[in-house]
């Protein structure tokens with residue numbers, strides 16, 4: 724299995740409506756947020772999340788968060 728690519732070294736604020744989302748955990752999707760199938764062949768899979776109410780989240784773009792898809796500040800270690 725390959726390791727996730729770092730889509731960005733800072734988190735991204737995104738607004739979500741109630742729905743089921745497949746977030747890109749491999750870092751290879753075009754926008755770095757939503758799975759577009761680019762993980763194929765890597766052994767990595769998207770993170771499925773059900774959102775029950777509208778909310779704004781800090782989305783982990785570095786793919787290193789232990790709380791993925793939510794940013795836990797891990798990107799600060801990459802910026803050192």
Ligand code: FES
Pocket residue numbers: 746747748749750751752757758759760761762763767768769770
């Ligand atoms: S494209 Fe990254 S997990 Fe699917």
